[in-house]
Amino acid sequence: MAALLELRRVSKWFGAVQALREVDLAVSAGEVMALVGDNGAGKSTLIKIVSGVHQPDGGEILWAGRPILLRSPHAAKALGIETLYQELAVFEPADVTANLFAGRERLRPGLAGRLGILDAERMRSFTRETLERLSISVASVDQELRFLSRGQRQSVAIGRAIAFGSRLVIMDEPTAALGAVESEKLLDLVGEMRVRGVAVIVVRHNLLHVFRAADRIGVLYHGELRRVLAREAADPQMVLALMMGRRPAAEGGA
Numbered sequence: 001m002a003a004l005l006e007l008r009r010v011s012k013w014f015g016a017v018q019a020l021r022e023v024d025l026a027v028s029a030g031e032v033m034a035l036v037g038d039n040g041a042g043k044s045t046l047i048k049i050v051s052g053v054h055q056p057d058g059g060e061i062l063w064a065g066r067p068i069l070l071r072s073p074h075a076a077k078a079l080g081i082e083t084l085y086q087e088l089a090v091f092e093p094a095d096v097t098a099n100l101f102a103g104r105e106r107l108r109p110g111l112a113g114r115l116g117i118l119d120a121e122r123m124r125s126f127t128r129e130t131l132e133r134l135s136i137s138v139a140s141v142d143q144e145l146r147f148l149s150r151g152q153r154q155s156v157a158i159g160r161a162i163a164f165g166s167r168l169v170i171m172d173e174p175t176a177a178l179g180a181v182e183s184e185k186l187l188d189l190v191g192e193m194r195v196r197g198v199a200v201i202v203v204r205h206n207l208l209h210v211f212r213a214a215d216r217i218g219v220l221y222h223g224e225l226r227r228v229l230a231r232e233a234a235d236p237q238m239v240l241a242l243m244m245g246r247r248p249a250a251e252g253g254a
Helices: 043-050 073-079 096-100 110-114 120-133 150-163 180-195 207-213 236-243
Strands: 005-014 017-027 032-036 058-063 066-068 081-084 168-172 199-203 216-221 224-230
Touching: 005 043, 017 043, 017 058, 017 224, 032 043, 032 180, 032 207, 043 081, 043 168, 043 199, 073 081, 081 150, 096 120, 096 150, 120 150, 150 168, 150 180, 180 199, 180 207, 207 236, 216 236, 224 236
Parallel strands: 032 199, 032 216, 081 168, 168 199
Antiparallel strands: 005 017, 005 058, 058 066, 216 224
């Protein structure tokens, strides 16, 4: 399968510190790639490069086989790259519909639209259909996000990404502040993105969730991508060994 996103020998420096060392990584449409590693391994730097927050100091990025320059988050979004950080970019005083359409509001046809009047009912209807299609449960699309659980707010943010045609969704520790039930619902939603052909990069510390959701697992250690493992060819002990810079015991490591 051809890669949707490909990083070739991507490096990044912050002053005298090399945060990434010649990383090669490819992610295909409909694939869930988990990135794991200890603090300081380079996970955040890598996803910020893909989301346009940082620019690499070496190497190149390809999108659907073509070299690209991601000079800003806006440039990444224009390609269909959506990033969901732990600090959710949602508007808690606003309702579910307003959050789903943030920056993409629809105007009424004719003169009303030219006057800037929103087509509120069409937006509500689209929001209901989107949440129902993705099995995202909220009491009402008119409910303010501040009254929803963190898991529901996270789901609305994911729904926004899927609804408007994102091709790659990057998720930074999506279940970190969730309970067991909401974590399972969110992992189901990741599976739904896979089915819909959306590529997903998820940064996660919880290896149980990694093995539950990922197709492949990329292990970072001190800025190096040590290994990319197919889920069925790996186990948690192997991944932990690589995260600590060791050779897995199955390969004769200490």
